[in-house]
Amino acid sequence: MDRIKAIVARLKAWYEDLVARWGLLAHVIATLDRYNHRRGNAYAAAISFIGILSLVPVMMVSFAIAAFVLVWNPTLLTDITDAIVEHVPGALGEQLNSVIDSAIASRRTVGVIGLISAALAGIGWMTLMRNGLTEMWGGRVKRNAVLAKVYDLGTFAVLGLLFLTTIAMNIVSTGPLGRQILEFVGIPDSGVTSFLLKASSVIIAVSATWVLFIVVLAWMPRCAVSVRAIVWPALGTAVIFEILKSVSSLYLQSVLGSPAGTAFGPIIGVMVFAYLASRIVLYAAAWSAADPRNEQYLIVDEVEPPAEPEPQTVVLAPVYEAEPAKQARRLMAAAGIGAAVAGILGRRRRGDR
Numbered sequence: 001m002d003r004i005k006a007i008v009a010r011l012k013a014w015y016e017d018l019v020a021r022w023g024l025l026a027h028v029i030a031t032l033d034r035y036n037h038r039r040g041n042a043y044a045a046a047i048s049f050i051g052i053l054s055l056v057p058v059m060m061v062s063f064a065i066a067a068f069v070l071v072w073n074p075t076l077l078t079d080i081t082d083a084i085v086e087h088v089p090g091a092l093g094e095q096l097n098s099v100i101d102s103a104i105a106s107r108r109t110v111g112v113i114g115l116i117s118a119a120l121a122g123i124g125w126m127t128l129m130r131n132g133l134t135e136m137w138g139g140r141v142k143r144n145a146v147l148a149k150v151y152d153l154g155t156f157a158v159l160g161l162l163f164l165t166t167i168a169m170n171i172v173s174t175g176p177l178g179r180q181i182l183e184f185v186g187i188p189d190s191g192v193t194s195f196l197l198k199a200s201s202v203i204i205a206v207s208a209t210w211v212l213f214i215v216v217l218a219w220m221p222r223c224a225v226s227v228r229a230i231v232w233p234a235l236g237t238a239v240i241f242e243i244l245k246s247v248s249s250l251y252l253q254s255v256l257g258s259p260a261g262t263a264f265g266p267i268i269g270v271m272v273f274a275y276l277a278s279r280i281v282l283y284a285a286a287w288s289a290a291d292p293r294n295e296q297y298l299i300v301d302e303v304e305p306p307a308e309p310e311p312q313t314v315v316l317a318p319v320y321e322a323e324p325a326k327q328a329r330r331l332m333a334a335a336g337i338g339a340a341v342a343g344i345l346g347r348r349r350r351g352d353r
Contacts, residue, residue: 030290031283034136040282043132048274050128054121060114062164122156123149126220130155132278133221136285139301141222155220162215166208202242209238217285229294230284237284241277248273 019026130152134141187193217230217237251269288294 027287027290031287034290035283035286038135038139038286040132040136040279040286043128043135044275044278044282047125047128047132047278048271050121050125051274051278052270054118054125057114057117057121058160061118062160064108064114119153119156122160123152126152126156126159129216129281130220130222132282133217133285134223134299136282137221137223137225137289137297138299140303141299142302143222159215159220162212166212169204169208206238206242209241210235213237213241213281213284216281217288221285223297223299225288225297226294229291229297230288233284233288237280240280244273244276244280 019029127148131140213234214227214231217234218225218227248269289298
């Protein structure tokens with residue numbers, strides 16, 4: 001048993017020394033502790049669930065607006081629709097295509113219903129997202145309930161426009177519009193141009209996603225966060241997000257070969273993608289907050305402030321002070337009295353005899 005305790009103590013000392021020497025490892029551990037302590041997994045699950053619910057009405061509104069704008073250019077609208085559906089293969093792509101066609105055909109009704117539904121679902125999603133990001137920086141902030149909802153709705157609208165801009169840039173770079181632009185400019189189609197188009201599409205996608213996550217990580221928390229504090233974590237988040245999109249596309253292509261995969265694969269894939277994407281964003285915020293250089297941006301939880309330490313118990317006891325001279329005199333007097341009493345008792349006993 002002593003040997004096991006010694007081995008555990010050596011491993012603990014080695015681990016502490018490794019953390020002290022490697023700043024990156026200490027940063028990773030601090031990030032994980034902050035993420036778990038501030039309920040990161042619970043927020044990620046709630047954000048992904050509400051995000052999936054709000055996805056359909058947002059798409060309905062988006063394509064209803066696109067139908068109003070591009071009603072005189074149906075060819076361009078078809079190209080945009082095909083480019084979006086192209087990234088979602090199989091049965092889910094067919095369902096998405098039918099939703100888009102319905103939104104375009106009934107753009108007036110769908111636009112109004114989708115706008116109301118998107119507003120309600122978007123407020124809930126934005127509230128959870130902002131609370132989760134704020135938690136990573138230390139806690140929650142008390143806000144006026146009505147003004148907070150209005151501000152969250154405006155933030156959701158701006159973020160939606162930014163997200164649509166990101167999708168449009170991806171469509172231009174990866175879809176048929178990219179090749180049409182090359183033809184319009186007069187650049188011939190060849191292996192080199194195809195490679196350059198593919199490389200530029202990746203760079204454009206990562207750059208657009210980078211800007212999107214800079215806005216999310218710096219603007220959405222309910223506390224002041226500098227762009228400098230999150231610019232590099234936002235880049236890492238953008239790269240991981242693009243990799244996750246590619247892996248999700250490969251997953252959908254692999255599971256749609258069977259009837260069970262066709263029935264349950266797409267929705268499971270979307271749920272897993274939304275959950276992982278939410279965790280990536282919250283981890284990026286926790287990474288930024290765990291950086292010692294960003295300590296000035298940390299806040300204190302206003303809803304559940306840290307508990308104050310309990311005061312120490314004070315024990316009151318009487319204190320007796322004794323003077324040595326008086327104590328000696330008292331002892332001598334007691335001894336004298338005791339001797340006198342003993343002498344009197346001894347005389348009485350002899351007299352009785």
